[in-house]
Amino acid sequence: MTLTPLLTAGLETALNQVLYRDRGLKAARQRLNGKSLAIELAELKQPITFIFSEKQVDVIGDWNDTPDCLVKTRLATLRKLRDRQQLTSLIRSGELEVTGDLQVVQQFSALIDLAELDPAEYLAPWTGDIVAQGVSQFARRGVQFFSGDLKRKQGYLSQALTEEWRLAPGNLELAWFAEEVDATSRELSALEARLNALEGK
Numbered sequence: 001m002t003l004t005p006l007l008t009a010g011l012e013t014a015l016n017q018v019l020y021r022d023r024g025l026k027a028a029r030q031r032l033n034g035k036s037l038a039i040e041l042a043e044l045k046q047p048i049t050f051i052f053s054e055k056q057v058d059v060i061g062d063w064n065d066t067p068d069c070l071v072k073t074r075l076a077t078l079r080k081l082r083d084r085q086q087l088t089s090l091i092r093s094g095e096l097e098v099t100g101d102l103q104v105v106q107q108f109s110a111l112i113d114l115a116e117l118d119p120a121e122y123l124a125p126w127t128g129d130i131v132a133q134g135v136s137q138f139a140r141r142g143v144q145f146f147s148g149d150l151k152r153k154q155g156y157l158s159q160a161l162t163e164e165w166r167l168a169p170g171n172l173e174l175a176w177f178a179e180e181v182d183a184t185s186r187e188l189s190a191l192e193a194r195l196n197a198l199e200g201k
Contacts, residue, residue: 005061008048012059018115028111029054035104038067040075050108069104072097084109088141 032052040047047070049063068197077095080086087109090096096107 008059011048012057015050015059016056019111022115025111025114028107030116031107032104032111035069035101035107036063036065036067037108038063038070039078040070040072041078042072055137061182069098069100069102069103072099076155081105081109082112084113 018027029052033054034052036049036051038047038049046061047063049060049067050060051060051063073090073096076092080090080095084106087096087106091098096105
């Protein structure tokens with residue numbers, strides 16, 4: 001997948017809405033002022049570079065300068081950056097590869113962690129407070145229902161696998177069964193020899 005100007009512009013608008021509208025985040029934003037962070041995703045052909053200033057963040061798809069910090073990861077790991085407590089374990093596990101100033105990604109993670117991601121706040125100017133709150137609650141309930149349903153199905157699957165595992169014979173049972181089969185086979189051979197001997201008489 002290649003980054004298009006439309007994708008970077010959409011991401012830039014969303015990040016500026018979330019990170020630069022709230023005055024409570026000013027101190028966290030100040031730490032990133034003048035810094036650049038590039039994120040290289042395995043699923044994309046080029047890195048995404050974030051350039052932070054006092055008033056906004058610029059998102060650039062094609063930047064030739066060296067960023068203060070370069071993070072290499074996968075799309076699935078990216079959402080875990082919201083939890084700054086996980087950052088060290090992600091680096092240790094190899095899910096996140098950081099080159100350059102580690103503080104930049106730590107401060108970005110802290111900023112995202114502090115940001116309030118309430119959809120109603122962003123819908124309200126276009127739909128009004130009541131409709132925005134209703135849509136937000138409906139979406140939240142939908143997410144809770146689907147995640148609950150997924151957890152239930154995972155529970156059923158793990159129970160089924162555990163039961164199957166319990167029903168599967170162990171090593172001792174298999175060895176005993178093999179010995180019983182061998183003993184029965186020997187008895188059948190002996191019986192066949194006796195029958196042949198009797199027929200010969």
